[in-house]
Amino acid sequence: MKKVLVVEDSATARAFYRSTLESAGFCVDEAANGLEGLERAMLDRYDLAIVDINMPKMDGYAMTRELRENPDLLSLPVVMVTTEAGEQDEAKAFDCGANYYIVKPADPGDLTLTARLLTGSRP
Amino acid sequence: MKTLLERFIPEARDLIESSSTGLLKLERAPGDHDVVNEVFRAVHTLKGSSGLFPVPALTRLVHVAEDLLGAVRSDELAIDSELIDALLSALDQVDRWVDSLEAQAGLPANADGVSNALVDSLRRFGGRESKATPAAVAAAAARVSGAALDVFSEAERIDVFRAAASGAAVLLVDYTPADNCFFCGTDPLALALETPEVLATAITPAAPFPAADYDPYVCNLRFQSLSVAPEAEIEHHFRYERTQVALAEVDPRDLVAITGEGAAPPVCADFAEDARRLLDDGNLTLLAARAKTLRAIVGAGLASACALRWLDVIASAREPDLALARALIAAVGKGIYVPPSGAEAPAASAASDPAFVCALQIIEAQKRNLSRRAFSASALAGARGVVDNVLAAVARDDLREKFVAACDHCAAEQNFAPALAFLEHAFEPEQGFSCASNSPSPETPAPPPVHESQPPERIADPQAETKKAAARVLRVDQAKVDTLMNLIGELIVSKNSLPFLATRAEEVFGSREMSREIKDQYAVIDRLSQEMQAAIMQVRMLPISDVFDRFPRLVRDLSRKLAKDIDLVIEGGDTSADKNIIEALNDPLLHIVRNALDHGVEPPQDRAKAGKAPRGKITLKAWQDSESVVIEVSDDGRGIDPKKIAASAVSKGVISQADADRLSEQEAINLIFRPGFSTAAQVSDLSGRGVGMDVVRTAVEKLGGRVSVSSRVGEGSSTRLVLPLSMVVTRIMIIEAASGLYGVPMELIVETVRVEREHIHRIQQAEAFILRDRLIPVVRLADLLREPARPLKHDAEAVLVCRINGQTVGVVIDDFRVGMDVIVKPFEGIVAGARGFSGTTLLGDGRVLLILDLKELI
Structure with a gap:
């Protein structure tokens, strides 16, 4: 089963990701901020990380940057979640090492599809 | 979605609370960037989460608030009281909407109007609108089904x-x-x-x-x-x-909706086959003509006829919607209409596959990523992983090999160009992805929504999933904790029967050994149940900041209304107490703080005259003192003038002039706790609406606590509340009086003494004795209960020295018995109004014990 790490400070949003992804057959782990997310990513192997940008302690940009410092985590697909779609945000996400980004609130169907494609599972 | 909403409500409240607190801090220290960031993040998260629910009015309002805070964060907008007011009232509205979401799972009907008005009032401050409308807000003008x-x-x-x-x-x-x-x-x-x-x-x-x-x-x-x-x-x-x-x-x-009878005549099925071919060839003119011919011979009431009428409309449109036409052709043939789901590109059906669209978007993003930066091995590794996964997902192993080769070139040349070139040309929309089958079956114009299909991984070990789901913090319904608490309370009370059993074993059955064993077991059960009680108490403990946190806002609003300048200092907010106590504290504290604001702290000009700093100070302080929580509200205002209080009490007929002359200063101050007493010369807008400190006292005493006021004229006053940490199990002392057993709450008892009969002096009608140089009035419980006094057992009288309503009283009883933890059950039914008793409790041997309400009796 593919494992997804959800890093997001809002418990509501985490519950949304969990219910959507679990019902699509993913195994979901949660972290409430970038620091926690980084810790989890180091401890466990994931097939995908979904990372919110605005978080306490460590934001999504910083977390992704730190993540990419670790040679084992270079090819972990990281999807950033922004609330505003804009080229600037995308550029910033890419610069920090993210691979893709989606706009909040994500549609459950799109989210599932994106997660399937990025983890190499059949859509 | 219901459980999601249940999560959202407490989260939203927390976020509203923390942003309000932050805004108040900002008003005092507008330059504090950390606080600005904190507030911005809270509001931002609130907006993000609210977008998951169909509450556009709420999301829009929070979004505008976020814009303003964003402008503050980037120093484009200065903070002033007006801005804070506007933001706070927006948050207040959001808070009310959250209440309504909780109560009826939706916003009230007028939410849109209210939201528009508040949005307008916020927009007056300027701020920038965000670069792009977020999806949540764009969807505000919702789509109809x-x-x-x-x-x-x-x-x-x-x-x-x-x-x-x-x-x-x-x-x-x-x-x-x-x-x-x-x-x-x-x-x-x-x-x-x-x-x-x-x-x-x-x-x-x-x-x-x-x-x-x-x-x-x-x-x-x-x-x-x-x-x-x-x-x-x-x-x-x-x-x-x-x-x-x-x-x-x-x-x-x-x-497009198809009505009519479902069964399609064979001629329609033939037409459908022809029509599909015509559609594939793009010959719409002929298609329209065929449809017209068929309409003439098919009964108008059939679903097929209805579909034909629609097909005519679509075929004659300037830019015909081919997916729709395909769906309608199928409906003509079968009599059943399945609406198309995706957009159909004129030439290829692959483009209508959402998986294809999504895969293409991801690949486009990789192109943008690689083309905007200089070569780096880590960026290449990332893009390589992602593209490879996408290709694997859509089963294009042929492309995977080519892509890997291109990436190897990149690594060799230290340049993204080969990979970019591959990505540019590898995907022609006509090709599509062969993820389902190469040619989608003609009857179904678009595949069903992908997320409904279940992958094989779904059949997984359910236990493993639950393990993952177990979070570190449990959110438990309060009622469950209350039930557990009550059960533990009952356990503590029922263990009290063991000592009785031990006595019976010895006295009735003559087994001293059995009696000792029971006592040993009792000690064990006693310790365990005490520990259980302590543990459940910990679960129910809430920090006092839950109550204190309301006050910064209140003090700010009220002091502005009163044109006073007041600082609120909060100390010891992390002191915790039982949830019932915390909840019941709200109103008494509110009253005391209002009093301090209204009557305590003087207006700035008066303070200047008195040589004080113009800004007044109110302090809310809490700390734990053995088994009690102490809360103190103090101000540096004008203090309470005992003379004025006494004079006012006389004029209101609360006491006589003669009594007033005898009062000490402290006793005079204590008059404010008498019912119906108010010192304010005028009834003000805030306090003194006829509810005096007596209400505070009643409320605090109901919680088993005490309240006291101390004051120095010109320097300020302070009100102190002493409350028990918990209120479920009460410690009582069992006493003997007038041939019966009664319970007296331990918190009232200062000490127990035996006083020689001749040391109790009769002074006129009353009796009194001297205890450590203090004259203590004496009452006899038998008299209070209107029961005949019994002859003395001892030479000395048993006296309970109690502190009641701030006065020390000696209560003469027949004898003392043991102390005990009990649950006091209040009277119900016809005896609910019984005076002099606060309730009953069960003794270990099954007898009912009446708990005395000494305050009422004396």
């Missing part, structure tokens, strides 16, 4: 569809006039019919008409119209009824 259009007839729908096909955006105007609109000079029918560029109007009852009691003066109508006018124009038309109108975009495809 096809079912909402059922009120319109086929002819109307076809008309509207034609208009939409020529490029107009269709809006559904849903207008439900107010009940009383006939009395407001509104003509709802005229207003609805005059909607700009209206193409169809349906009138239905807003609620089913009642069978009886029909009131013709109440408007019970709902007007639904389809219009192709711009949104702004419609809003202008309904500008006086804005809150009664909902606008929603209509997808022209949703207008």
Whole structure:
């Protein structure tokens, strides 16, 4: 089963990701901020990380940057979640090492599809 | 979605609370960037989470608040009280909406109007609008579902569809006039019919008409119209009824509905086969002609005929919607209409596959990523992983190999160019991805939504998933904790029967050994149950900051209203106490703080005259003192003048002049706790509405606590509340009096003494004795209970020295017995009003013990 790490400070949003992804057959782990997310990513192997940008302690940009410092985590697909779609945000996400980004609130169907494609599972 | 909403509500409240607190901090220290960031993040998260629910009014308001905070964060907007006021009132509104979400799972009907008004008031401050409208807000003018259009007839729908096909955006105007609109000079029918560029109007009852009691003066109508006018124009038309109108975009495809009998004649199936081929060839003219011929011979009441009529409309459109045409052809053939789901590109059906669209988006993103930066091995590794996964997902192993080769070139050349070139040309939309089957079957114009299909991984070990789901923190229903608490309370009480059992074992059955063993076991159970009680108490403990946190806002608002300048200092907010105590503290504290604001702290000019700093100070302090929580509210205001209090009490007839002359200063101050006492010369807007400190005292005593006030004229006063940490299990002392057993709450008892009979002196009507140089009045419990006194057992009288209403009293009883933890059950039913007793409890041997209410008795 593919494992997804959800890093997001809002418990509501985490519950949304969990219910959507679990019902699509993913195994979901949660972290409430970038620091926690980084810790989890180091401890466990994931097939995908979904990372919110605005978080306490460590934001999504910083977390992704730190993540990419670790040679084992270079090819972990990281999807950033922004609330505003804009080229600037995308550029910033890419610069920090993210691979893709989606706009909040994500549609459950799109989210599932994106997660399937990025983890190499059949859509 | 319900559980998601249940999570959202407490989270939203926390976020509102923390942003309000932050805003108040900002008012004092506008330059504090950390606080600005904190508030911005809270509001931002709130916006993000609210976007998961259909509450556009709320999301929009929070979004505008976020914009303003964003401008503050980037120093484009300065913070002043006005801005803070506006933001706080927006947050207050959001808080009310969260309440309404909790109560009825939706926003009130007027939410849109309220939101618009608040948004306007916030926009006055400027701020920048965010670069792009977030999806949540863009979806605010919600899309209607096809079912909402059922009120319109086929002819109307076809008309509207034609208009939409020529490029107009269709809006559904849903207008439900107010009940009383006939009395407001509104003509709802005229207003609805005059909607700009209206193409169809349906009138239905807003609620089913009642069978009886029909009131013709109440408007019970709902007007639904389809219009192709711009949104702004419609809003202008309904500008006086804005809150009664909902606008929603209509997808022209949703207008298509097939009605009629289902069975399709064979001729229709033949037509469908032909028509599909014509559609593939792009020969729409011939298709339309064939459809026309068939219509002439098929019964008009059939679903197939209906589908043919629609097919005619679509085929004659300037830019025919091919996916829709395909779905309609299938409907003609089978008599069943399945609406198309994706957009169909004119030439290829692969483009309508959502997996293809999504994969293409991801690959486009990789192109953008690689083309905007210099070569780096880590970026290449990332893109390589992602593209490879996507290709694996859509089963294009041929492309995977090529891509890997291209990436190897990149690594060798230290350049992204080979990979970019590959990504540029590898995916031609016509090719599609062969993820399902290479040629989608013609009957189904688009594959079913992908997320509904279940991958094989689904059949997984369910336990493993639950393990993952277990979070570190449990959110438990309060009622469950309360039940556990009560059960533990009962356990503590029932263990009290063991000592009785031990006594019986020894006295009745003559087994001293058994008695000792029971006592040993009792000690064990006693310790365990005490520990259990302590553990459950910990679960129920809440920090006092839960109550204190309301006050910064209150003090700020009220001090502005009173034109006073006041600082609120909070200390010891992390002191915790039982949830019941915390909850019951709200009102008494509110009253005390209001008093301090209103009567305590002087206006700035008076303070200046008295040589004090112009800014007053109110301190809220809490700390734990053995088994109690102490809360102190102090101010540096004018203090309480005992003389004024005494004079006021005399004039109100609370005490006599003679009594007043005898009072010490402290006793005079304590007069404020007498019922019906208020010192304010004028009844002010804030406090002194006839509710005095006596209400505070009653409330605090109900919690088993005490309240006291100390004050120095000109320097300020302080009110101190001493409350038990918990209030479920009460410690009582069992006493013997007037041939019965009674319980007295331990918290009232200062000490127990035996006093020689001759040391109790009779002074006029009353009795008193001297205890460590203090004269203590004596009352006899038997007299209070109106029972005959019993002859003395000892030479000395047993006296309970109690502290009641701030006075020390000696209560003469027959004898002391043991102390015990009990649950006091209040009286119910016909004895509910019994005076002199606060309730009953069960003794270990099954007897009922009455608990005395000494305050009432004395």
